[in-house]
Structure formats: structure tokens, C-alpha cells
Amino acid sequence: MRDLTNEIVEFIRRTSTDLPKDVEERLRAAVEKEAPGSAARGALETILKNVELSRQNSTPICQDTGTPIFYVRYPEGWSTRKLRQMIRDAMEIATQKSYMRPNAVDAIYDKNTGNNLGGDDFPYIHFEEVDADEPLTIELMLKGGGCENVGVQYSLPDNTLGAGRDLAGVRKVVLDAVQKAQGQGCAPGILGVAIGGDRGSSYIKSKEILFGKIGERNPDPEVAALEERLTQEANQLGIGPMGFGGQTTVIDTKITGLHRLPASYFVSVSYMCWAYRRRKMVVKGEEVIYD
Amino acid sequence: MKTIHLPASDEVIRELRVGEPVLLNGVMVTGRDAAHKWMVETFIKKTREPKGDDLQVYEELKKLLNGGIIYHCGPVVSRDENGEYRFLAAGPTTSIREEPYQADVMKHFNVKGVIGKGGMGAKTLKGCQETPGVYLHAIGGAASYIAQSVTKVLGVFKLEFGVPEALWVIEVKDFPAVVTMDSHGGSQHAAIDEASKKVLEELLAKPY
Ligand code: SF4
Numbered sequence: 268m269r270d271l272t273n274e275i276v277e278f279i280r281r282t283s284t285d286l287p288k289d290v291e292e293r294l295r296a297a298v299e300k301e302a303p304g305s306a307a308r309g310a311l312e313t314i315l316k317n318v319e320l321s322r323q324n325s326t327p328i329c330q331d332t333g334t335p336i337f338y339v340r341y342p343e344g345w346s347t348r349k350l351r352q353m354i355r356d357a358m359e360i361a362t363q364k365s366y367m368r369p370n371a372v373d374a375i376y377d378k379n380t381g382n383n384l385g386g387d388d389f390p391y392i393h394f395e396e397v398d399a400d401e402p403l404t405i406e407l408m409l410k411g412g413g414c415e416n417v418g419v420q421y422s423l424p425d426n427t428l429g430a431g432r433d434l435a436g437v438r439k440v441v442l443d444a445v446q447k448a449q450g451q452g453c454a455p456g457i458l459g460v461a462i463g464g465d466r467g468s469s470y471i472k473s474k475e476i477l478f479g480k481i482g483e484r485n486p487d488p489e490v491a492a493l494e495e496r497l498t499q500e501a502n503q504l505g506i507g508p509m510g511f512g513g514q515t516t517v518i519d520t521k522i523t524g525l526h527r528l529p530a531s532y533f534v535s536v537s538y539m540c541w542a543y544r545r546r547k548m549v550v551k552g553e554e555v556i557y558d
Numbered sequence: 559m560k561t562i563h564l565p566a567s568d569e570v571i572r573e574l575r576v577g578e579p580v581l582l583n584g585v586m587v588t589g590r591d592a593a594h595k596w597m598v599e600t601f602i603k604k605t606r607e608p609k610g611d612d613l614q615v616y617e618e619l620k621k622l623l624n625g626g627i628i629y630h631c632g633p634v635v636s637r638d639e640n641g642e643y644r645f646l647a648a649g650p651t652t653s654i655r656e657e658p659y660q661a662d663v664m665k666h667f668n669v670k671g672v673i674g675k676g677g678m679g680a681k682t683l684k685g686c687q688e689t690p691g692v693y694l695h696a697i698g699g700a701a702s703y704i705a706q707s708v709t710k711v712l713g714v715f716k717l718e719f720g721v722p723e724a725l726w727v728i729e730v731k732d733f734p735a736v737v738t739m740d741s742h743g744g745s746q747h748a749a750i751d752e753a754s755k756k757v758l759e760e761l762l763a764k765p766y
Contacts, residue, residue: 306736309579310697313734317703321647330634330647330701330722365646368634369721377592379720413652413675413698428762435766446758449751451652451676453698500761504754509698510676511736512750542699 268345274548274555275357275405279335280366281557282407282546283327286318289481290518290543294318297455297508297515307513314508314541325366329453329542332367333409335383335390336474343399351392354405358383358390403550406478414452414540418473419444420466423532432532434493437462437522438500444536445501445517450510453540455518457481458497461535464525473537476521478545485522494520508541561732565625566670574692574737576744582694582733585712586627586673587619590651592723593716594659602666615715615725622727623667627694630656630674632722633705643711645728647701650675653693661685677738677747686741693739707733 294315301308321328337354341347361367362383371385372378383390421440423432428443430436441460448456461472484491497520507513518541527533547558562570564584574580589597599606601616608616634647653660653674660672660682670691672682675698686692696704710729717724738746 306577306579309736313697313700313703317697317700320706321702324702326702326705327634327647328701329699330632330649330705331651332634365634365636368632368647372720379722381720411699416652438766439762442758442761446754449676449747449754450698451654453675503761504757506750506754509695510747510750511695511738512746512753540699 268349270353271550271555272353272356272360274550275353276360276364276366278405278407278546278548278557279357279361280325280364282409282544283332283361283366284321284325285546286322286328286542286544287546290541291315291318293481293518294455294541297518300514301508305513306511307507307509307515310508310511311515327366327368328544329411329540330368331411331413332370333411333544334370334415335367336408336410337390337392338406338475338478339392339394340397340401340404341394342401342403343396345403347394350394354390354392355384404547406545406547408474408478408545410474411453411540411542414456414538417444417448417452418470418535418537419447420470420536421534423534434489437534438493438497440534441497441520441536442500442504444538445506446504448538449506450508452538453542454506454510455508455515455541457518457539457543458501458520459537459539460520460522462522462524462533463527464533464535465528465531466533468525469533469535470537472523472525473535476523477537477539477543479521481519483521490522490524494522564627564670567625568690571670571690571692572741574740575742576737576740576746578737580694580735580737582627582671582673582735583731585622585727585729586629586733587622588629588631588633588724588726588728590630590632590723591655592719593725594656594663596716596719597663597666598659602662618715619725620667623669625668625670627671627673628663628669629696629728630672633726634701635711635721635726643714643726645705645708645711645726648705648708649699649701650696652676653678657682661688664689664691673735677745683739683743683745683748686739687743690741692737692741694735695738696733696735704733707731
């Protein structure tokens, strides 16, 4: 099994400093919708200048380099223990190189570890085995703290919002979540919504779905329609970029479902900020491909 | 666009109104969760005994913050061979977490401006009126861009809080921000929150 530490450092660098094209395109389109001279337009223009500058100078797009969330699909026979070590070593190097801010704080003793490693859960690494002849793929998402803090979980029915246990109820709570978030999650944002599961699995799924491309729709036409509708209705709220007021509050909405217990009906909303950093690397034999 | 030189006078601050974009020039200090908690507990409410270099830092901060600005920011910082620090990424962090502390800190140190993102609440708005001071909104996530306006890192206090939480003393040139809370009781955040609440109610009333 080859050592991929350096390749993973490069992967982290790309993720932290180079915003994916699909996100950038949406932000460019959003500029045109805001009135010339408005604070909203100014915010989006600054965001886009920042995106270019980070790419050029290889500096983090945002100083909050977030929770690193890795999804690793490894061919049968690979050692997850070694892969985990490579990822952790790479994370430490990337932090030394200032691609990442030291972001792991011990919650009980209130100490920053200084190297982005903390216990077994920081960075978060999820492993899944694939067939031996398939390539190794690693996905990484950097999930910022500001937008994580406005994430919310509802337990339906919700009487205050009049939200029952169906898609109509889901629509209501998601709109409520966007209104409550205001600009705090660095709008314009992307919504990851998971319906069902338990409290834990529901939240995890609501993030996992954010690995998808912008505009990718749920295969179920009714759910897909709700995704589109939520984006459009969220934008009617007028919160706008940074909460300055304006046309674009949400860029895209993604919904997924899980099985739930008869007793529970959770709706988890993960809010991703405009600094939607997620990338993929694929290792095929000697070749390493970055998306 | 209006340029503001730091330290700023009360008159300059009173002229600023919600919605106005500004460029800031001069010296400011970063401070976020750990710093605010520490300042309030050690020097304002005095529920905690000063320890180590606390009192020395306090004397320095009194000078730096008088007429000055606190920036809610946890930067990415590099250090070269000569030990010189440089800001690589330095966008604002969410300000509302400092809501319990901010007004007291503003009044105690005569802080004229607080920069952050997402806005703050009623207590800080009152603090802005009384000090007087303003809340300035920087562009969240525009970290590389904003770092370019940080021309020099003059020093750092309380590095033991960790790099993001330490108090960094920086010199800025044309640091871009928008006034979203002014010293006359105006808050863009309150206005947008209210307007969007109305729209939400209409949307919730619609059939599925
Ligand atoms: S919410 Fe996102 S863009 Fe905003 S400060 Fe956090 S990581 Fe950066």
C-alpha cells in the first residue's frame, strides 16, 4: 500500500483554497440579480474577488477552515488504520503550511491542540469498502463553524409552526430554519435536509448530502420539486447575501430521507455557507486525480 | 466611500448611519469568545482574579482600545524565519456570541467600533448609543481579501488562548466594512429580521 500523505496534503490545500466551479458559477449569477451599488451586490463582488485571490495565492478561502469531514471509499484489502494515519499526518502538515487554521479545541479543558488533531473524531473520517478493482476515492468537506451553528433539528409535529409529519411539514420547518439563520451562516447558503433517522444519523445525512453537485436533484419527482420550491421560497424572505437584504439567500436545497422509528420524525437542516468547500480525489494505480 | 482613521472621535462615529460602506485605517485589535469572556470576568465584573500577565495586558489594551476597534476574527497566521507574523486569512466570525459581553466591553474601554458578521442584538445596540459606537459588518468568508488590508501584525496578547482566540494587534489600510448598527439606534439586522418574519408567516399560511 503506497504512502499518500503528500497527495492528501495537496488535496487539503485544494479544498481549502480553491472553491469548486459549480459554486463559483452560482455566485457569479447571483451578482447580476442584485441592484448596482447595493450592499448585497458589494458583498457578492467581494466574495468573488476573494475566491480568485485565494486560488491565486493558495491561501484559505475562509479563515475558518471548518470541521474536516472525510469520506473514504477504499478498495478491499487496503488498511483503514494506515489510511487514517496518512490523513491525520497530512492534516498536521497542511496546518503547518497554513492551508488550515488550528481548529481542534478540547471542549472540557478548553485547549486548542494546535495541529487540527483531536481525539479519534477530529478530523472526522468515514470509511466504506468497495471492490478490490475499484479506485480509492477520498472526499473532503470543510464545514465552517458559523454555518454549523445555525443548523437545526426539528421533531415533528411542531405545533408552533403547524408542521405535521409529511413533506408539507418539512417545507415549513426548513423555511423557519432559513429565517432564523438570517445572515449568520454567511448567506447565500446551501441547505442539506435529512428527513427521518435518529437524531445522530439524521444530522450526519444532512451533511453527507452536501457532497453532491449544485443542481443535483433527488430522484423522486415530488422531493425534487420541494427542493426547487424551498430554494425559491427561501429567496422570497429577502435576507440576502450576508443578511444585507437582497435576492439570493439560498443557492440550492438538497433533501434526502432515512428510515425512522414509528415514534420519531426528525428533520435536520444543515446550513452550508457560500464557502462551500468540498472536493474529491481518486487514486487509480499510480495516478492521482483531483476533481 | 468614507474613510475612517483610528482612533476615531465621537463626532465621526455619530455621523455614521446604517447602510454606509466605510474603509478603515489605523490600528485595531482582534478578539472573540475567549477574549471577551476574559476581559469581562477579569477587569469589568472582576469575578476572576488576574493571573500571569493579565494586568500588563490590561494596561496595553486600555490604550489600544480607547477610540479603537475590536475585530471579531480568528485569523490564519503564518510566521516567517525572522519571527514576523503575517495574516493570511482574516475574515469576520459570527458576532452574536459576544452579545452578553459586548456592550460592557465597549463602555469600559471606550471602543468606537466592533467589526464582525451577522450583527448583534438589543443590548449591543444600546451600547452603541451610549458609548457611542457602531457595529461594522465585514464580508463573512472573504478572508484572503480582507487579509490583504492587514498591512502589519504589531503584536499579540494571550496567545495561550490559541491562534484563533488570541488578541492580535494589527495595522490595517482600507479595511472594507458596512455600518449595520449605528449610534442612533438603527439596526439593519433588526429590520431584515422583522421583514423576513412577515414573509415567512405568509409563506407558512400558503397551502402545500
Ligand atoms: S460560515 Fe463559512 S464563510 Fe462564514 S466564516 Fe464560517 S466558514 Fe467562513
